[in-house]
Structures are given as C-alpha cells and as structure tokens.
Amino acid sequence: MNEKRVIWIVDGSYLLKAPKGKFDYLKLKDTLEDLNGCPFYESYFLDSTLDPSDAQNAFYTWLKTAPPKGPKMRVRLYKVKTLSFRCPNGEYVERHVQKGVDVGITTLLIRLATQGMYDRLVLSTGDGDFEDAISYIKEDLHKEFWLAGFTDTISADLQCYADRVVWLDDHWEKIRKVE
Template identity: 60%
Template sequence: MKTVWIADAAYLFNFARARNGIDYLKLKNELEKANGGPIYESYYLNSIQDPSTEAQNAFHSWIKSAPPKGPKMRVQLYKLKDMHNKCPNCAHQFDRQVQKGVDVGIATLMIKLAAQDIYDRLILSAGDGDFEDAISYIKSDLQKEIWVNGAEASLSTDLQSYSDRVLWLDDMLPTIDKST
C-alpha cells in the first residue's frame, strides 16, 4: 500500500509551540510505524516571510534531507501576506502577516495525487475542517484511505468523521519531543 504524508507546517508548529517542539524525523518514524511500513512520499507546506531567514533556509534544507539525517520531505512554500487591521476602540491601525494559499495548496495536492493514483492511503497532519470537502471527495469518489494526524484540542470533528484512522499527536508526544 502506497502512503503519502502531507503536513500543514503551521498546524504542527502551533501544536509544538506549547511544548518543547517536535522533531519531524521522529514524527515521520512514528507515522511509518503506525503505517506498517515506509511512507512513499512526504510533503511539508508552509508560508515564509520574503526574504527568508538563514535559519528558515537551513531548516528547509534539513527537512529535505534523507534519513538518517532528515525526514526527506518535499517542501512547498508560500508567501505571507500583510493583513491590515484597525482597532475598533481606538482607531489605531496595525499590520500583521498571515498565511496565503497554504490550505488551498494542501487541498489541491491531496486531490491531484489521489487522482494520479500516487497513493492508496493519505496521512494528513492538519486539523482544519476546511479540508472536509477535499477529504470527502478523495475518500468517497476516489476510494482512498484517509488517516488524520492531529491534536486532541485542535483536530476538527469534521476531519475525524471522514478519517479511517486518527493518529493523535498527544499520544506520540513522548516519542516526537524535540528535546529527547
């Protein structure tokens, strides 16, 4: 059975931020253990600032590296966009950067790879219920198996309801912790 893993990096970052961080190589090893064998292809999708920092470039280079050095993931990066905000109470204006295109990129990649028959099983590390339509189509119309990898506190019940199996990040934490 060919398995593809797609990781929403912002989702995993938010999970890791409240902890000691997570190690993507250890996470991939845990997913392969649950899968009963190797993962055929892995994808890491995220947004970055432009220009990117040296630390970001080094991390993205590492994440592309093959085991035992790295998790060997294909990296797809999107630009951040400025979001203009205005305080309703004081009229103060401020900007902040937000992701642009990552969720659409994930949904497109899931459907494209399924339609090309690249995988039999998809492991999606994400929690956003916005993926429900894509997951439903892949499962019902394209007859692919869907596993969702997420946190108990932030995994959409819509995604849970379509998944063939849920792999809880919380249960994996002792193994994937970056500090161990």
Template identity: 30%
Template sequence: MATRKLTRIYYYNVQRDPDRGKQAFEDQQKFLTALKDIPNLEVRLGVSKSRGEITVEKGVDIMIATDILKYAWNNSYDVAILVSGDGDFSYAVQSAKDSGAQIEVAAFPSNLLSELANSADYTKILTVPYFKYLWTKNRRYKKNNGNHRHNGKKRHYSHSNQNGSHKTNKSF
C-alpha cells in the same frame, strides 16, 4: 500484518518575511535546509501577506487540498496521512475517499475538528508523550507577539505503499 512503504512526504508552510523578523526568518531557513537531508521530502511554501500589523498565510490550505485530490484522482496513492485538524479539509478528504483513496488524519485533540475526524477513514490523536523523545530539551518556546497568526496549519504529507500493491502508493 500489512506493511507500508513511505515514498513521499510533503511539508507545507509559508515563507517567512525577513523584514518582519530576521531571527524567525533565519531559523526557518535553517529548518528548511535541514529538511533537504530527509529522503523523499518535498517542501511546498505558500506566501505570507501583511494586513497592517497582522501577517497571514496565503495559499497553503489550497495547495494541500489540491494535492490530496490530484494525487487521489491520479491513483497515485492508496493511503494519505494528513497531519492537520482543520475542518476545511473535510470535503477534499471525502472527495479523495470517493475516488478510492484511504485517508488518515493525525492531529492534537485541541486542533481536531469533528468534521475532519468524521470524514477520515482513521484518526490518530497526537499527544505530547507521543513526541517526548523527538523534542529537544533545549528548544525555546517564544510567545506570539500578536504580529503573526499561528493556527497550527503546518502540514506534513507523506506518501506510502501498502500491501505490495503495484500502484505508486502515497500517503499524505
């Protein structure tokens, strides 16, 4: 069985606006600080823009698609793992595959669009039991107050070596 070596993880999100929720901003800062302790992890933040009472993320999807393509075209990875179900990534995934990269997608079934699943080389369906031992029991879930559009677009990218190849292999 082939083994993989994880060489890079990219975490994508938006920087929360402290004026739109001090506690949420502070919680995010703690989380981002904790991410700094993870080897080979890079945080890439888009911005949030307010449209009246609604806050939307800007720039995250284009950062993800650009990185998938840039690193594929630079032959920087053999396998990319995209943790997202957003069908908007289908064309980037197919283009990366056309350049020789293998693309795997991991997503919850409720968020996985068929366009993305069909364009991926492999799809891993995530389920709550899969994460049972990763989630803490004291985690508090707060309902969305309608002021922030949350659509599950927090993305994780990781880069990994495969089959002892001499390339710098990365996996999203």
C-alpha cells in the same frame, strides 16, 4: 503482493502551533511509518513565510535531507499576506496571515489522488476547511484517510472521515525533541 502507497502531507503552521512543546520531524515521521507498517511513498511539508528566500534556511533544508540525517520531505512555501486595518481607537494594525497553503494542500492531495499516486493519505492538520477535499478522495476516489494530530486541535469535520486518527499526544515521548 502489492504494498500500499502512502503519502504524508503536513500543514506546517498546524504542527508549529498545536503541540505542547517541540518535537522532531524525523522522529515523528519514523513513528507514523511504524504505525503505517511501511515507509511513506512521499512526504510533503507546506507552510507560509514572510521571506521566500527562507526556502534556504537551515530548518527547511534539514526537512529536505534524507534519513538518517533528516525526514526527506518536499517543502513548498507560500507567501504571507499582510493585512492592514484600523482599530476602533484609530490606530492602524498590520497582521500577517497565511496565503495559499490550504489551497496548496487541497490541490496536492486531490492531484495525487486522481493520478493514483497513493492508496492512503496521512494528513497532519486540524483545519475543517479540508472537509470537501477529504470527502471527495474518500467517497469518490475510495482512498484511505488517516489524520495525525494533537488532541483538541483537530476539527470534528475531519475526524468523522478518518479511517484512523493518530493522536500524537499518545506518542509524545517518542517524538519530542530532546535538547
């Protein structure tokens, strides 16, 4: 019997901002795999950083670590872009914005789908900008799509394509970080 190959792609910025508190990625991955009925074939974590040497920081290293010590995720980091603009009061303000993460996620999920690397995609994001990519993998490539995120943080544009929406709030006690 053929087992489904499932990948999990995480928008790191989304999971940093969306939950009501801190959670444990290892517990989250275990919970999603339980709901999935089998282990993930691969897991990816994409995020941006001001300092590319951050790839060596303890959190990113831990994400790469295999169970039972870590969630064993492939980590891809993109540079942060600094925007400078002048306010109406004349002051200059700098703001840091993500650069490349959405394109990286889109490229990854389409590339892996066209290579036949998965049957089901589990995506943790709330960004409706992924709608065209999700539409393509669902309608043209006939991939199953699950969305895993928090209530009131996921675009309806993505929800309407999901074969299943996993509301992480419903699993909070299993995934929350105990300090």
